[in-house]
Amino acid sequence: xxxxxxxxxxxxxxxxxxxxxxxxxxxxxxxxxxxxxxxxxxxxxxxxxxxxxxxxxxxxxxxxxxxxxxxxxxxxxxxxxxxxxxxxxxxxxxxxxxxxxxxxxxxxxxxxxxxxxxxxxxxxxxxxxxxxxxxxxxxxxxxxxxxxxxxxxxxxxxxxxxxxxxxxxxxxxxxxxxxxxxxxxxxxxxxxxxxxxxxxxxxxxxxxxxxxxxxxxxxxxxxxxxxxxxxxxxxxxxxxxxxxxxxxxxxxxxxxxxxxxxxxxxxxxxxxxxxxxxxxxxxxxxxxxxxxxxxxxxxxxxxxxxxxxxxxxxxxxxxxxxxxxxxxxxxxxxxxxxxxxxxxxxxxxxxxxxxxxxxxxxxxxxxxxxxxxxxxxxxxxx
Ligand SMILES: Cc1ncc(COP(=O)(O)O)c(C=O)c1O
Numbered sequence: 001x002x003x004x005x006x007x008x009x010x011x012x013x014x015x016x017x018x019x020x021x022x023x024x025x026x027x028x029x030x031x032x033x034x035x036x037x038x039x040x041x042x043x044x045x046x047x048x049x050x051x052x053x054x055x056x057x058x059x060x061x062x063x064x065x066x067x068x069x070x071x072x073x074x075x076x077x078x079x080x081x082x083x084x085x086x087x088x089x090x091x092x093x094x095x096x097x098x099x100x101x102x103x104x105x106x107x108x109x110x111x112x113x114x115x116x117x118x119x120x121x122x123x124x125x126x127x128x129x130x131x132x133x134x135x136x137x138x139x140x141x142x143x144x145x146x147x148x149x150x151x152x153x154x155x156x157x158x159x160x161x162x163x164x165x166x167x168x169x170x171x172x173x174x175x176x177x178x179x180x181x182x183x184x185x186x187x188x189x190x191x192x193x194x195x196x197x198x199x200x201x202x203x204x205x206x207x208x209x210x211x212x213x214x215x216x217x218x219x220x221x222x223x224x225x226x227x228x229x230x231x232x233x234x235x236x237x238x239x240x241x242x243x244x245x246x247x248x249x250x251x252x253x254x255x256x257x258x259x260x261x262x263x264x265x266x267x268x269x270x271x272x273x274x275x276x277x278x279x280x281x282x283x284x285x286x287x288x289x290x291x292x293x294x295x296x297x298x299x300x301x302x303x304x305x306x307x308x309x310x311x312x313x314x315x316x317x318x319x320x321x322x323x324x325x326x327x328x329x330x331x332x333x334x335x336x337x338x339x340x341x342x343x344x345x346x347x348x349x350x351x352x353x354x355x356x357x358x359x360x361x362x363x364x365x366x367x368x369x370x371x372x373x374x375x376x377x378x379x380x381x382x
Contacts, residue, residue: 013132017330018345018359024334025343036372038360039333039343041177041316043234045286048279051235051271058267067263070254071098071242075269078276079227079242086206089217095244097253098264098272102203102228102241106171107133108260109199109224109243112253114139114168120199121162121170123154125319125350125357127177127201139168145353148321151310152179156190163196169224170194172216173201175208175314178350178359180294182208182314185219192220199224203241204315206232206283209291211313221246224253231315232283233275240264240272290316293362297369304377316363319347322382325356332381333358340375358382 018039025035058064070076076093083089099105106129114120116138122130124143134141144159146152154172170191174183191198200216202225208214216223228241245253257263275283297318301307308320322332329346336358337343347357362369376382 012135016128017333017349018128020330021333021337021343021345025337028337028341033341035337035341035343036364036368036375037343038362038364038369038372039345041231041361041363042236043231043286043316043363044365045234045289047235047238048233048275048282050274050278050282051233051238054271054274055267058270063266063270065266067266067269069097069258069261069263070250071096071264072266072269072273074273075276076242078273079244082276083215083217083244086213087215087218089215091217091244092247095247095250096242097245097250097257098240098242098269099257099261100241100264100268101230101239102201102226103129104261105226105228105241105243106130106199106201107137108253108256109226109245110134110137110139110169110171111256112245112249113197113199113224117166118168119164119166121159121167123172123176123351124353125152125178125347126171127173128349130171130173131351134171140166142167143351146179148310148319152176152181152319154183154187154191156187156194159191160194163194167196169197169199171199171201173204175204177204177315178317178345178347178354179310179319180312180315180317181310182211185214188214188216188219191216192222195222197222197224199226202227203231207287207290207316208314209287209294217244224249229272229275232287233279234283234286235271235275238268238271240268290362293364293366293369296366297360297362297373300370300373304373306373306377306382316361318360318362319354319357320360320382321357324381329355329358336376336379336381339381340372340379342372342375
């Protein structure tokens, strides 16, 4: 007999609340309502033309087989060049493993470093899936709060209090989803001094607007850096990401990858090579546009009396504390959607510390941002 209890061991794995807001928004759109979408972190630009040309060419050449599990040599070489050119970090192609998107590599890197029952430190708020992925990998998430009063910077002294014999890794993300904050060099140095492996989710590294993009590898070798093509390269659906690890750990990472994925899609890897070789100008133009939007949204929020109270300088997000703290952020976002037609992400998606906040994504045109903020302001809900 098929019984729903069969899957009850997964009951603690939550869904993305922003997805539920999105589903409701789609329903409203199908009923003829106009919706402005600020709930997702998905660039509203097309992937670089070089990616498309490369894929068409690869398909003609029938480049759609399995590849070496760690990825095409040409792509790993380009990633080595990128880390040297863009972050001043010297690595070897043998330290790189390519996969279908960074999401899977988050899981892989936790399995790699953290045995069952060990602890992995994360921040609260943090990217929605971290806590779930750590649990799925059989480890225990240990939480360090980030506070708006500290500009959402990580307080390493507080983190130190959470270290135990079971701590196997610290998972960070800078520039950060959902706050848009870039961790300072002091924070990175203090983290490196702890001498504990850091899994550094660097998917927004290139979207750092006020300081030179950096990798945690600038601070420590004891790092599994995870990066990908979804954000700066506007290639979300292409599913291409990679990790960089010390040589000592790459063999185990490779074994996991062989068993769980075999290899990343060959023609998408070919596109990754083209983009890394040829699309820097296009991506820098998108970055410039994101920075215009960041400045625009921060100025407009201030003008409307809705100052977020801290300075986001990376990725494409702003967290905002709404006044009606009796409502959960999910219920609040649903109400905002129904009353204004603006879709936003509930802060709860990003941990209990995100409760009472919403996340606005400015991966949207200035015209839409302006219309959305005016609607939010006029609704007097915020
Ligand atoms: C911090 C962070 N890491 C990872 C991802 C997932 O990236 P990918 O599309 O490469 O799986 C996202 C997507 O929003 C993200 O915000």
